[in-house]
Amino acid sequence: MTATATxxxxxxxxxxxxxxxxxxxxxxxxxxxxxxxxARSAYGQSFVINAYxxxxxxxxxxxPLLLGLGQTFVIISAGIDxxxxxxxxxxxxxxxxxxxxxxGVLGLDLFTAMLFGLVAGIGVALIPGLVNGLLIAKLxxxxxxxxxxxxxxARGAAYLLAGGMTxxxxxxxxxxxxNGRVLxxxxxxxxxxxxxxxxxxxxxxxxxxQHTYAFGAxxxxxxxxxxxxxxxxxxxxxxxxxxxxxAGALYSGRFAAGAAQAGEPLLLDSIxxxxxxxxxxxxxxxxxxxxxxxxLVIATIQYGLVFINVEPFWQFVAVGxxxxxSVLVDQSQRRLLGGRKDE
Amino acid sequence: MSSAPVLLSVNNVSKxxxxxxxxxxxxxxxxxxxxxxxxxxxxxxxxxxIKAISGVHRVDGGxxxxxxxxxxxxxxxxxxxxxxxxxxxDLALADNLPVGANIFLGRExxxxxxxxxxxxxxxxxxxxxxxxxxxxxxxxxxxRAPVSTFSGGQRQAVAIGRAIYWNAQILIMxxxxxxxxxxxxxxxxSLIKTLKDQGKGVIFISHNLADIFAVADRIVVLRxxxxxxxxxxxxxxxxxxxxxxxxx
Amino acid sequence: MERxxxxxxxxxxxxxxxxGALTLPARAENKKYTIALVPGxxxxxxxxxxxxxxxxxxxxxxxxxxxxxxxxWNVTLQxxxxxxxxxxKPDAILIAPTDKVxxxxxxxxxxxxxxxxxxxxxxxxxxxxQTGAGDADFPLSYIASDxxxxxxxxxxALAKSIGDKGKVYVSNVKPGVSTTDQREEGFKxxxxxxxxxxxxxxxxxxDDDANKAAAQVQAVFGRxxxxxxxxxxxxxxxxxxxxxxxxxxQAGKIKIAAFDAPESVVQELKDGTFEIAIAQHPAEIxxxxxxxxxxxxxxxxxxxxIGTGFTVMTKDNIDDPNVKRFLYxx
Numbered sequence: 013m014t015a016t017a018t019x020x021x022x023x024x025x026x027x028x029x030x031x032x033x034x035x036x037x038x039x040x041x042x043x044x045x046x047x048x049x050x051a052r053s054a055y056g057q058s059f060v061i062n063a064y065x066x067x068x069x070x071x072x073x074x075x076p077l078l079l080g081l082g083q084t085f086v087i088i089s090a091g092i093d094x095x096x097x098x099x100x101x102x103x104x105x106x107x108x109x110x111x112x113x114x115x116g117v118l119g120l121d122l123f124t125a126m127l128f129g130l131v132a133g134i135g136v137a138l139i140p141g142l143v144n145g146l147l148i149a150k151l152x153x154x155x156x157x158x159x160x161x162x163x164x165x166a167r168g169a170a171y172l173l174a175g176g177m178t179x180x181x182x183x184x185x186x187x188x189x190x191n192g193r194v195l196x197x198x199x200x201x202x203x204x205x206x207x208x209x210x211x212x213x214x215x216x217x218x219x220x221x222q223h224t225y226a227f228g229a230x231x232x233x234x235x236x237x238x239x240x241x242x243x244x245x246x247x248x249x250x251x252x253x254x255x256x257x258x259a260g261a262l263y264s265g266r267f268a269a270g271a272a273q274a275g276e277p278l279l280l281d282s283i284x285x286x287x288x289x290x291x292x293x294x295x296x297x298x299x300x301x302x303x304x305x306x307x308l309v310i311a312t313i314q315y316g317l318v319f320i321n322v323e324p325f326w327q328f329v330a331v332g333x334x335x336x337x338s339v340l341v342d343q344s345q346r347r348l349l350g351g352r353k354d355e
Numbered sequence: 356m357s358s359a360p361v362l363l364s365v366n367n368v369s370k371x372x373x374x375x376x377x378x379x380x381x382x383x384x385x386x387x388x389x390x391x392x393x394x395x396x397x398x399x400x401x402x403x404x405i406k407a408i409s410g411v412h413r414v415d416g417g418x419x420x421x422x423x424x425x426x427x428x429x430x431x432x433x434x435x436x437x438x439x440x441x442x443x444x445d446l447a448l449a450d451n452l453p454v455g456a457n458i459f460l461g462r463e464x465x466x467x468x469x470x471x472x473x474x475x476x477x478x479x480x481x482x483x484x485x486x487x488x489x490x491x492x493x494x495x496x497x498x499r500a501p502v503s504t505f506s507g508g509q510r511q512a513v514a515i516g517r518a519i520y521w522n523a524q525i526l527i528m529x530x531x532x533x534x535x536x537x538x539x540x541x542x543x544x545s546l547i548k549t550l551k552d553q554g555k556g557v558i559f560i561s562h563n564l565a566d567i568f569a570v571a572d573r574i575v576v577l578r579x580x581x582x583x584x585x586x587x588x589x590x591x592x593x594x595x596x597x598x599x600x601x602x603x
Numbered sequence: 604m605e606r607x608x609x610x611x612x613x614x615x616x617x618x619x620x621x622x623g624a625l626t627l628p629a630r631a632e633n634k635k636y637t638i639a640l641v642p643g644x645x646x647x648x649x650x651x652x653x654x655x656x657x658x659x660x661x662x663x664x665x666x667x668x669x670x671x672x673x674x675x676w677n678v679t680l681q682x683x684x685x686x687x688x689x690x691x692k693p694d695a696i697l698i699a700p701t702d703k704v705x706x707x708x709x710x711x712x713x714x715x716x717x718x719x720x721x722x723x724x725x726x727x728x729x730x731x732x733q734t735g736a737g738d739a740d741f742p743l744s745y746i747a748s749d750x751x752x753x754x755x756x757x758x759x760a761l762a763k764s765i766g767d768k769g770k771v772y773v774s775n776v777k778p779g780v781s782t783t784d785q786r787e788e789g790f791k792x793x794x795x796x797x798x799x800x801x802x803x804x805x806x807x808x809x810d811d812d813a814n815k816a817a818a819q820v821q822a823v824f825g826r827x828x829x830x831x832x833x834x835x836x837x838x839x840x841x842x843x844x845x846x847x848x849x850x851x852x853q854a855g856k857i858k859i860a861a862f863d864a865p866e867s868v869v870q871e872l873k874d875g876t877f878e879i880a881i882a883q884h885p886a887e888i889x890x891x892x893x894x895x896x897x898x899x900x901x902x903x904x905x906x907x908x909i910g911t912g913f914t915v916m917t918k919d920n921i922d923d924p925n926v927k928r929f930l931y932x933x
Contacts, residue, residue, distance in 0.1 A: 051826075055826050057826075062825070064821075064825055064851070065821075065822075065825055067850070068818060068821035068822065068825065068850065068851070069818075071817070071818070071821075071850055072814065072815075072817070072818035072821075075814050076814075167674070168674070171646040171674065175651070176645065176646045176647055176648055176650075176651045177648045177651070177865050177866065177867075177931075177932075178648075178838070178842075178865060178867050179867075180866065180867035180870055182870055191846070191849055191850065198850070213472075213474075216475075217468075217472075217473075217474040217475055218473075218474075218475065219463050219465075219475070222452070222456060222460075222463055222475060223460075223461070225449065225451055225452060226449035226451075226452060226456075226460050228451070229449045229450050229451040229452070230447060230448065230449050230450065232445060232447045233447040233448055233449040233457075233460065234449070234460070234461075236431070236447045237447075237460035237461035237462075238432050238435075238461045238462075239460070239461045263813075263814075266846060267813055267842050267843070267846055268867075268870070268871075268876075269842065269867050271813070271839070272646065273811065273839075274813070276811075276812075277810050277811065277812035277814075277815070278812070278814070296449075296450070296451040297451055311818070314815065314818065315818050315819075315821070315822045316822075318807060318818075318819050318822035318823060319822040319823075319825050319826055320826070321805065321826065323805075324805070324806075324807060324808050325808075
């Protein structure tokens with residue numbers, strides 16, 4: 013093979029990899045164009061140059077995205093965390109109780125009570141995270157099974173603590189965290205952006221992130237390189253649970269009530285966001301930017317279809333189609349790029 | 356050869372698994388800048404021997420000396436820390452990471468971004484990768500591409516590069532040419548020669564007599580856990596090696 | 604709640620052991636019946652309140668009550684629970700069937716075993732019983748709120764609060780649930796018949812996800828700036844819609860009628876999140892279901908349908924003890 017042919021091929025592969033890498037953002041762009049055209053022709057208004065819509069989609073995307081961020085790490089490590097939804101519910105219930113108790117029983121001021129609630133929500137999530145991690149790392153329970161078990165346990169615990177009710181929180185500061193704005197930007201969005209940056213740093217710039225990729229691609233490689241894979245696994249599931257805990261604690265502020273079922277419908281959305289974002293469920297690939305795009309794709313579809321007033325059931329179809337296309341793109345690039353052994 | 360210092364001595368080593376004697380009184384030496392080929396039929400004890408040397412198995416009898424000092428490794432990491440690297444057939448590469456990240460896996464270098472934020476030093480990793488691969492006389496261009504996009508020979512080079520970057524003195528290679536096409540096999544053979552020229556000791560297991568004769572200084576043949584013979588390529592031929600392997 | 608359930612079971616077990624030891628004299632003097640209540644799901648304030656009402660009636664009548672159900676609204680989870688309950692041979696079963704069709708056969712087994720079957724809240728077949736018409740008319744009575752009427756009440760109250768004109772829509776869970784479907788049906792029928800200046804937009808389904816319900820409000824408001832009101836057909840639909848209104852900066856301008864009344868609605872009515880909340884009377888359903896079962900078991904006839912009422916809650920009446928007592932509590 014001549015040098016020019018090789019480099020031409022490499023270039024075309026480079027372009028292809030770039031498209032594959034950015035596919036979630038490309039989906040998002042196409043969706044936005046679609047809704048923009050529709051909104052302009054049907055309602056004579058812009059879909060995207062519309063601060064109101066952007067805010068609404070931003071808020072809508074925060075909870076599934078927070079779950080998806082932790083899930084990204086877990087999926088890159090070739091695992092899965094099915095318990096995030098009810099870990100979020102557990103955290104929502106506990107943070108609501110804790111904030112109420114802090115102001116009601118301990119007599120703390122509302123701001124401190126709010127912090128107390130947030131910390132308690134995130135703190136309680138450490139338990140399912142740690143148990144998941146120990147089950148998977150030490151007892152070698154497959155992640156699917158281990159976290160499915162935790163799905164049930166966290167759910168039961170959440171319902172028990174809530175007594176089957178939602179737990180109302182009456183705390184102006186807490187409500188402000190959930191619904192307030194700073195310079196017009198919802199606080200929920202600000203918090204989520206900060207967490208996104210933090211997770212991006214963790215995944216792309218630290219040994220922890222690097223080892224997560226290596227572990228997901230080849231357990232043997234990680235083990236023989238002297239990486240402590242048990243401790244890595246435990247950290248991964250704790251991280252995922254903490255993200256869910258934060259999502260739950262914020263839920264209580266936003267809806268002024270903690271509910272055990274707060275995160276139940278979000279589990280699949282979180283996994284979908286990660287997969288649309290380019291991660292493979294076989295592990296080894298994925299990144300935070302992709303998950304952000306994936307969560308925005310899901311939120312935009314669901315919001316946009318209501319905005320342009322399409323029959324609601326199309327939302328499910330549309331999200332499903334995007335997931336399937338995303339996986340197909342992933343597999344075709346594997347076939348094209350993975351088979352190059354003869355250069 | 357005799358002038359080079361002996362890196363490794365295996366003296367009268369035995370290992371049994373339950374009632375099965377996998378190794379019985381096997382001895383061999385490896386000097387710096389020497390390549391020893393381990394030959395033998397399936398079940399002859401080749402794998403058990405290299406696993407005993409690399410710390411996977413503990414021997415039941417005999418001793419292993421490293422530069423004249425007796426060693427008894429409990430784990431492969433202890434062996435690695437003493438300069439013995441083993442490259443298995445699966446290479447144990449993280450396919451999704453580039454060369455540098457594979458070389459540094461588990462020991463990634465860091466730098467401070469903006470003067471305070473610790474981040475992975477990718478430049479250092481890429482530079483080290485470039486330099487290491489050059490030492491192997493193996494030139495890869497794409498230091499940012501994941502190693503999954505590399506050819507089998509290139510991947511082998513990455514695995515070897517990872518070993519020598521961390522100053523391995525002894526490299527044990529399990530069937531390094533088995534899964535490769537002919538041109539790739541030739542590259543790996545020349546890679547082994549490069550290692551030899553740099554004074555490393557190499558033990559490699561192979562079924563391929565052509566490779567063995569092309570690069571080995573000595574050939575140790577095992578049969579049913581005992582050493583059936585030891586020859587230099589000059590004093591033997593393929594037929595004799597095969598006879599030693601199968602007996603009779 | 605779970606613990607209480609456990610204690611109830613212990614109590615029931617002790618009672619069974621007790622009657623076992625003293626079978627003849629006890630039966631001869633005062634026969635004690637076991638009545639089982641199988642809710643649609645156990646983790647819901649509505650059914651917990653229903654349990655409370657049933658327990659009150661059982662205590663008053665000196666009967667045993669068994670409360671067993673699945674943790675979520677799901678046929679495949681409810682049927683095994685029902686079968687386990689049948690195996691314990693209670694004298695009567697009060698059940699909120701999770702499906703009109705799929706629960707017919709499992710309940711037929713109870714009926715064939717000589718257990719008296721009553722439907723509470725939801726029903727099997729068409730909900731009209733003891734007609735001799737077919738397979739699904741064997742339950743003795745249907746004790747429930749009239750959800751169509753509930754929808755109508757919500758429509759009237761919402762219409763009043765938006766000045767009887769403007770655009771509204773129903774935020775609903777998902778299609779196919781008999782009670783929430785009926786609320787929507789009643790709401791739409793009332794608007795159509797009696798409130799010609801109100802336009803009902805397309806229903807939005809939220810999968811019981813408050814986050815989604817909120818985003819839907821924002822999207823609908825985004826294209827319909829003159830949106831005046833929303834009917835949240837269940838708790839999460841209402842809570843989520845209220846948050847969407849808040850996020851859209853329309854708190855107090857877009858009115859919300861909420862269906863169901865856990866204790867949290869007190870706060871939500873007071874701070875204006877909800878304009879009105881329609882409380883069903885689940886305790887009443889539980890109480891009269893148990894009384895109906897007892898009446899039947901002791902040889903009295905019972906009506907084939909018992910309708911329970913609603914209470915419309917607003918911030919003005921919520922402190923009234925006669926209103927407040929209809930909040931759902933454990």
